[in-house]
Amino acid sequence: MRSFFPILTVVSSIFVIWYLAAIALNSTWAYDKAKRADVTLTFSQMVADTLAQKKPLLPAPHQVAKEIYKTTVLKKITSKRSLIWHGWITLSATLLGFAMGTGLGIVLAVGIVHSRAMDMSVMPWVITSQTIPILAVAPMIIVVLNAVGVSGLLPKAVISMYLSFFPVVVGMVKGLRSPDAMQMDQMRTWNTSRLGVFWSLRLPSSMPYLFTSLKIGVAASLVGAIVGEMPTGAVAGLGARLLAGSYYGQTIQIWSALICAAALAASLVAIIGVVQKVTLKRMGMAL
Amino acid sequence: MRKLRYGKGFNFILWLEFLGPIAAVLLLSLNYGAKLGLLVLAWISLWGINVWLSKRPPSRLISFLVPMIFGLTLLMLWEGLVDVFNVSPILLPPPSAIAEIFTQGSKLAILWVDFVQTVVKGALSGYIIGCGSAFLMAVAVDRSPFLQRGLLPVGNFVAALPIVGMAPIMVMWFGFDWHSKAAVVVIMVFFPMLVNTVQGLQSSDHMQRDLMRTYGASYPQALMKLRLPAAMPFVFNGLKICTTLALIGAIVAEFFGSPIRGMGFRISTEVGRLALDMVWAEITVAALAGSAFYGGVALLEKAVTFWHPSQRG
Known part of the structure; x- marks a missing residue:
């Protein structure tokens, strides 16, 4: 609770800045409208107008909140205008990609830890792979996979996978190597096989590292899923809402999709945090 | 630490390293002929060089060579597979076309x-x-x-x-x-x-x-x-x-x-x-x-x- 008030201060100042920026950015349009209608605005009228425009440059927080309420609670979930429906599409691609990325990451990490040749040849490329802006490749992956006949969830999930496997590889390699020399010697005294060392020493001691990487990975794979939805031509998903909003200048729609994506990311990370706490506690590794 | 194993045990990584590729060569050469067989043979021997190099005492040269050989292997496989399977350049152009x-x-x-x-x-x-x-x-x-x-x-x-x-x-x-x-x-x-x-x-x-x-x-x-x-x-x-x-x-x-x-x-x-x-x-x-x-x-x-x-x- 020590940091409750500091966080509250920072968050509320962000909101204050947001409102001020909304007034400043939208005022030009408000004055423009008034000029054309031949009325002069008082300051308070101008402020009221800037916070209630239909296509503002920067919508005020309460406008976004109202839009989110309208498109989540008031719309049926099956409706194409429901944010929950779009969110679910993005979420399913995220989860599939995240699962694939985690699997690939763990397999690679196990290989890297156990084979020196693999460590030396693969690890540098894993690191290089992340300096490639993969999101730039997204449209190609989608179009090419479409041409081969794979469409729908999988192409997006592939992009998510590429973004999420890296933190898992790096974290798991660190984690699987974290048992110290003493523990490894103990295993050798017991004449344990490599497989035995893996199951009863390496894997359990890598768990804290795994969960830290999973948190980074799930956030990255959400980004991948959102970007993956853009080149398909704005059909469905949060990314499509962003793109459609930008085509038609619907700023409120863009912001509500953004806030939804942020909430989704936050809750995914929070869920992994809870699983981490429970697992580590049961394994006797809680901090 | 409930499960203890005695004896050397089954070295699964060693098996993956050697038996997998060999089985792949046999199967694929039966289906697609000599070109593919050669390709996979080159792949295995390059991987073999890497395994051998990585067991040498570590040096700067080796830690540069090993990833380079691995990268070249990937490029070679890409070029070769596109050629052997006649992949349309609309789907995946070979590295030579990109170069x-x-x-x-x-x-x-x-x-x-x-x-x-x-x-x-x-x-x-x-x-x-x-x-x-x-x-x-x-x-x-x-x-x-x-x-x-x-x-x-x-x-x-x-x-x-x-x-x-x-x-x-x-x-x-x-x-x-x-x-x-x-x-x-x-x-x-x-x-x-x-x-x-x-x-x-x-x-x-x-x-x-x-x-x-x-x-x-x-x-x-x-x-x-x-x-x-x-x-x-x-x-x-x-x-x-x-x-x-x-x-x-x-x-x-x-x-x-x-x-x-x-x-x-x-x-x-x-x-x-x-x-x-x-x-x-x-x-x-x-x-x-x-x-x-x-x-x-x-x-x-x-x-x-x-x-x-x-x-x-």
């Missing part, structure tokens, strides 16, 4: 224009503004533990959000040209950089700060002589993370509207025209730019934080 783009003057000129537009104007300027302002802000709030305690969790939270989504808004605000791309990059790199710098400024330990106090150092003196240098490993960690973010931001922002140049623009239009060799050439440029950017920051880090244990290794 050919770089020999054609007109296409090279296009690549250069795109590079300047996206990397130099969009990513680099945004990177400098974003990282610079985040650094200054972190130093500014350094004297207030209250603000730091508030900024760290909020910054960590924002850093995990899909900020790329801000791209359409920035394009709306700053227009189609590189200014909007730089703006996206600024907000993408700001929070990771802020969090890292704030953490770094807290990283000097008690003894060191006490020593500064014994010397009677003023706040600016302590900042310049102790806290900023101590923060450098964290600052560079942030800078390195931001290099990738900057390129991603600049390229993705171009999907929402751009002038008729830029890497993101070129990629999305050439995909539409099914000119995949050009797309791959752009990706190669992006990869080279990304690696060079990261490598440059890493070199700078080596020069600045030469005292840190991770650099002396």
Whole structure:
């Protein structure tokens, strides 16, 4: 609770800045409208107008909140205008990609830890792979996979996978190597096989590292899923809402999709945090 | 530690390393003939060289050679498989076709224009503004533990959000040209950089700060002589993370509207025209730019934080 008030201060100042920026950015349009209608605005009228425009440059927080309420609670979930429906599409691609990325990451990490040749040849490329802006490749992956006949969830999930496997590889390699020399010697005294060392020493001691990487990975794979939805031509998903909003200048729609994506990311990370706490506690590794 | 095993046991990695590829050769040569058999044979022998090299005493040359051989193997497999299976160049052009783009003057000129537009104007300027302002802000709030305690969790939270989504808004605000791309990059790199710098400024330990106090150092003196240098490993960690973010931001922002140049623009239009060799050439440029950017920051880090244990290794 020590940091409750500091966080509250920072968050509320962000909101204050947001409102001020909304007034400043939208005022030009408000004055423009008034000029054309031949009325002069008082300051308070101008402020009221800037916070209630239909296509503002920067919508005020309460406008976004109202839009989110309208498109989540008031719309049926099956409706194409429901944010929950779009969110679910993005979420399913995220989860599939995240699962694939985690699997690939763990397999690679196990290989890297156990084979020196693999460590030396693969690890540098894993690191290089992340300096490639993969999101730039997204449209190609989608179009090419479409041409081969794979469409729908999988192409997006592939992009998510590429973004999420890296933190898992790096974290798991660190984690699987974290048992110290003493523990490894103990295993050798017991004449344990490599497989035995893996199951009863390496894997359990890598768990804290795994969960830290999973948190980074799930956030990255959400980004991948959102970007993956853009080149398909704005059909469905949060990314499509962003793109459609930008085509038609619907700023409120863009912001509500953004806030939804942020909430989704936050809750995914929070869920992994809870699983981490429970697992580590049961394994006797809680901090 | 319930399960104990006696005896040497079954070495699963060794099996994967050798039996897998051999089985693959036999199966595939039966189906597709000698060309494929040769390809896989080359693959196995190159992997064999790597296994042999990695068991030599470690040296600089070996740690350079092994990944190079691995990369060449991948390129060879790509080229060979495209040839053997007759993959249409619309789906996956062979590396040789992509390399050919770089020999054609007109296409090279296009690549250069795109590079300047996206990397130099969009990513680099945004990177400098974003990282610079985040650094200054972190130093500014350094004297207030209250603000730091508030900024760290909020910054960590924002850093995990899909900020790329801000791209359409920035394009709306700053227009189609590189200014909007730089703006996206600024907000993408700001929070990771802020969090890292704030953490770094807290990283000097008690003894060191006490020593500064014994010397009677003023706040600016302590900042310049102790806290900023101590923060450098964290600052560079942030800078390195931001290099990738900057390129991603600049390229993705171009999907929402751009002038008729830029890497993101070129990629999305050439995909539409099914000119995949050009797309791959752009990706190669992006990869080279990304690696060079990261490598440059890493070199700078080596020069600045030469005292840190991770650099002396």
